[in-house]
Amino acid sequence: MRGLARRIAALVVSIGALALVTGAIFALDSFAPVLSLGVLYVFAVLPVAVLFGLAWALPVSIASMLAFNWFFLPPKHTFTLSDSENWVALAVYLFTAVVVSGLAARGRRRAQESALLAEIAASLLEREQVRGELDRIAEEAARALQVESARIELGSQRTGDDSYPLEAGGRRVGTIHLERPRAGTAASRRHLLPALASLLGIAIDRERLAREALEAEALRRSDAMKTAVLRAVSHDLRTPLMAILTSASALAREDLELGRDDRGQLAETILAEAERLDRLVGNLLDLSRLQAGAVRPAPDVWTVDDLVVQALDALGDAGGRVHVSLPEETAAVRVDAHQVQSALVNLVDNALKYSSDTVGLHVTTTPSEVLVRIVDRGEGVPLGDLERIFEPFQRGTNGVRGGAGLGLAIARGFAEANDGRVWAESRPGQGATFVLALPIVTQAAE
C-alpha cells in the first residue's frame, strides 16, 4: 500500500517537475538563447533524484532531453534535430543530469542509512535485555537491511552461508542470518551490514559484561556473608557451647565437692545457654531460608491484637518490660502468624537489648496499614546507620551487646515476605523507633 502511494507520488512529482521546467523555458525563451536554457532541466532531475532515487531520476533525465528536443530545438515538434551542435548539447545535458542525480541519490541513501543505524542503536540501548528480544531486533534489522527475514544466533559457532558474524572486542558473540534479500538492495546492504553487525555485537556483549559484573558483585557479597557467618558461628555458637561443656563436666565429676546451690547454678547455666543456642540456631535457619528465598508464608487473617499477644508470649519474662497500647478498634491483617510474630519478637528483643528501661509497643492504624511502633529509650541510631543495621551480621556502631546481629535482618525479611515493611527512625540520644507496617484487610466480624 505504502509502495503504491509512493510510486504515484514519484510519478506526480516527476511529471510536475518536468512540466514546470518546460513552462519556465517557454517563458524565458524570448530573453535568452534557447540552447543555454536546456540546463534548467537539472532543476527537474535534482529533486526527483533526492526524493525518489536514481530509478526515477534517470527516466526524468531522458524525458527532459526528449521534451527539450520536442518543444524547443528546431525542427520543433519532432524528435529529429537539424543542427548537429544541438546533439552535443543534448548529450551534455543528459550526462550532467545522470551524474547529478546519481550523486543526489547516493547522498540520500547515506542519510537514510545513518538514520536507520541511529534508530537501531537507540532501540538497542533502550533495551534492558537484548537476549530476550532477539526476534524483535532481528525483525528491525531485516527491515533496515531490506531482506525478507533475518535471524540472530548467539554464540561463537560459525554457521552456513548468507550469514554475517557479530563481533565485539575481536570475539565472535553471534551470527546474523539474512534470508531472501530484496532485488537491487545489495549495495545499501553492503554499506549497512558491517555497521549494524558491530552495533548488535556490542549490544549483546554489553549484556554479558553487565551480567558478569553482577555475578562478581553477588560473589563478593556472598563471600562477605560467609566470613560474617563464620565469625558469628565461631563466636556466638562457641560461647554458649563452652559454658554448657564446662558446667556439665563439672556436674559429671564425682570427685568435685559441689553444694546443692552450686549444682543448681551449674544446671541453670546449662539451661540458659542451651536456650540461647537454640534461639541462635533458629535465627540462623530463618535467615538462611530468607536469603535462599525459601520462605513461603502461610497467610491467614489475624487480628493485630493476637499477633502482639503471641509475640509477647514468645518473649517470656522479657515481655514484661514491654509497655503495650492497642487501638480501640482492632485491625485485621492477612499474614503468616509465625513469621510476623518472629519479626515482632526480633524487633522487641532488639529494643530491649539497647534499652535498660521499658520498651513501648504502640499499635496505630492508617486507612491502609497497621503500624506497630517499637520505641526504646536507648542511645538511638546514627542517621547513617538507619539502613545498614538491617543487614545481617551488622550491629549498631555504638556498643556491641551480644547477639549475632541477625534479628533486624530477620524482622525485615519476614515483614517483606508478608507484604509488610520495617524501618527505623531515630532521635539521636533519645532512643530509636522501629516500625512494622502491615497492609490491613477489610474486617469480617461475624
Place this chain on the structure above:
Amino acid sequence: MSGSRVLVVDDEQQILRALQTSLRGAGYEVETADTAEGALAAAAMRPPEAVVLDLILPDGTGADVLRELRKWSSAPVIVLSAVDDEQEKVAALDAGADDYVTKPVGIDELLARVRAVLRRTAPSGEPVIEIGDLLVDLQKQFVSFSGEPVHLTPHEFDLLRVFAQNEGKLLTHRTLLREVWGPGYDGASNLLHVNVSQLRRKIEPDRARPRYLLTEPGAGYRLVDPTARA
C-alpha cells in the same frame, strides 16, 4: 496421678532417654518405643494412661499412630513437635491429639502438660461453669467477669461455651470453627481470630497479656484458669 503409665514414642535415642529419666524421676511408670509400629504394639500390650508422641517417626507419622490408637483407646496424647512440623502438628491435633509441646522441650513444661491431660475429665454436664473470675451460665446464656455482667454476641457466647466446656484443653482452629459456626466454615479462620480478639476485649483485664484465653501459635486456643495454675 503419679504411678500412671506413660508411653513415650520418639526415634531419637538421646531424647527418649532424657524424657524417660525425667518422667521416671517425676514418679511415672514409663514405656518407650522408637517406631510407629513399636508404639502401637506397646500400647496394645500395656495400655498407657497417657502418650507422648513424636510427630516424625521412621515408619510413619505421629498422626498415623494417633488414628490407629484412637480406634480403641481414648488415652490422652501429647504431641512432640519441632518448629518445622507445623502442618503435621495441626494434622495430629485434628486427628485427636490432646495437646502438644514444641522441641526442644523443657521438662517443666512437659510435666505440666502430662499432669494436665491426666487430670482432665470428660466435660461436665454442669450448667454453670466457673473458671477463675469468669462465670458462664450455659442455661441462662449469661456471662460475668468478677461479678460484672459481660455482653456477648451470639457467636462470642458460643465460642466461650465451647472453651469453657473444654477448660485447659487445646482446641484447634478447625475444631472451634466446626463447633461454633458449623461444618463448611473450615477455612474461615478470620471469623475465629476476630471473635477471639473481641472476646478478649470483653473478658481479659489486659488484652495484650491474656491470662484466660491463650493463643497456641500455629495450633489453636485454650481457655485456662489462671488462678489454678500449678
